[in-house]
Amino acid sequence: MSHFWCEAAWIGGAISEKVLIECDEAGTIAAIENIAVCPPFATAVPGLTFPGFANTHSHAFHRALRGRVTQDSFWRWRDAMYELAARLDPESYLQLATAVFAEMALAGFTVVGEFHYLHHQAGGRPYDDPNAMGNALTGAAKAAGIRLTLLDTCYLQGGLGKELSPPQRRFADADVDDWARRRALLKGYARGQIGAAIHSVRAVPREAMSEIAAAGRGGPLHIHLSEQPAENQQTLAAHGMSPTALLAKEGVLSEDLTAVHAIHLEAEDIALLSSSGATVCACPTTEADLGDGIGPFAELHRQKVSLTIGTDQHVFIDPFLEIQRLEMDQRLLTRQRSVFNVREQIDALTQHGYRALGWTNGGLLEVGALCDLTSMKNDSVRTAGVPLAEKASVASAVDVETVVVGGRVVVASGQHVLGEIPALLREAIDPLWG
Ligand SMILES: [Zn+2]
Known part of the structure; x- marks a missing residue:
């Protein structure tokens, strides 16, 4: 039994x-009461103190690209990401993901959804342990x-009707059964869950699609959706409909599904x-x-989508920046103020995020919920003089001081239990670029 006085x-x-x-x-909240001292x-x-924050979409290894591919097109960025992927093995993946997950904890994230498709050796041959890479992520989360x-992401082809390119072979299983067999062998741990993902309607x-959805039923299922207009154009040419309509036709759209990005949508898709x-x-x-x-x-x-x-890709790891950017971009787009109020922004970071990652009893401070806490400074140079209820709308990740996951203190006074995280990041990333 442990106690936190906020x-x-x-x-x-x-x-x-x-x-x-x-x-x-068990790491859940047993009681909450107001006590003066x-x-x-x-x-x-x-x-x-907020309920802990959920980072619903992560590719941990993309952190090594930060500041390195800043001017090229999306597709050139993707090539650089493939080059980086080719350099990783289970050991370096563990080292990098540990540092990145620790950076997330320092920023106030208490749970991460890792969209994992870097499964096999370069060339596509499985490791002796076919989940050496996935289990490295689990080890990293434990350490951080x-x-x-x-x-665990199913990736089968190089694009609509396209063979896998050489760098993509690492991502792919032979077919859905092969993916499902490998996924069933993943090691679990007390603070971990296994979910499923379809990389995209391209891959x-x-x-x-319906087979993957069926195999993952009962747990979270994620997919990249309509991030780039090219995906919509290619799907229209191949299937005569939008990616969202295709998911609906194939029975993939459900309350278990989280669609990542969902940028280029028509009214029917929404x-x-x-x-x-x-x-x-x-x-x-x-x-x-x-x-x-x-x-x-x-x-x-407005249409009640959570x-x-x-x-x-972790150009920034800052939950506050993400909700601030979400709100400000929508103001620019709609030319209206307060699209999401602070409560709705915090809901996105907490209970909606936890639910999308399969932790239905997380993201709230109430009896029976997971004891995951993120606390920020009230009096930093950014937050001083701002009403308490509005502080999140001006705060930054550097304001995070205390992070608790399942009752265990992971960050205290702004320090992670693993020590100096910048050093861990440098040691993990610099050798990759040799
Ligand atoms: Zn992604």
Whole structure:
């Protein structure tokens, strides 16, 4: 049993001051009560405490591209990403992902959905342990103290009707059965879950989509959707419909599905996503960095689609920046203010994100919920003088001071339990570029 006394906490979308949170041995919240003074047996948590933040879309290894492919087109960026992927092995993947997951924890993320497709050796031959790469991610999450949903990704072809290119062979299994067999062998751990992903309507043949959805049923299923106009054009040419309509036809749209990006949507696509109960994951800084476009997130929100947040390629790892960018981009797009209020922005980072990653009892501060906490400074140069309820809309990842995952303190006074994370990042990334 552990106790955290929070100076202020975000409970049910409102601020409650001087809150004692009791955490049981299983890492869930056993009691919440208001107590004026921190009791001697409790850990004092200064600042404003939120339920932990969910990073719903990540490719950990893309962090090694930060600042290195800054001017080229999306497709040239993708080639550079393939070159990087070719240099990774289970050992370097573990080292890199540990540092990246630790960076996420420092920024206030308590759970990550890792969209994992780097399965095999260069050339496509499986490792002796066919999940050597996936298990490296699990090891990294354990070491960094973060919760993980490993979204094991099915990747079967190089594009609509295209063979795999040599760098893509590492990503691919022979067919859906081969993917499902390998995925069934993944090692679990107490703070981990296994989910499924279809890479995109480009990388999986139409007839395989419903099989993947069936194999992953009951858990989270994710897919990249309409990030670039080229995907829509190619899908229209091959199948006579949009990628979203194709997912609907193949029975993939459901409340288990999270569609990542969902930028280039027509009105019918938005209606399909809404009526299916699917979630949409926005990755605002990645979409801006790659020049993808601004998604119709205000309209999706108006049509009751749950939105979540991902840092995707990790040009930035900052939950506050993502929700600020989400809101500001929509203001520019709609020429209106307050598309998402702060409560809705925090919901995207917390309960919507946890649900999209299969942690249905997370992302809330209430009895029975996972004891995952993220606390930020109330009085930094950015947040001083700002009303408590609005601080998240001006804060930055560097304001995060305390992070707790399942009752375990992972970040205290702005320091990660693994020590100096910049050094870990340098040691993992520099050798890759030799
Ligand atoms: Zn992605």
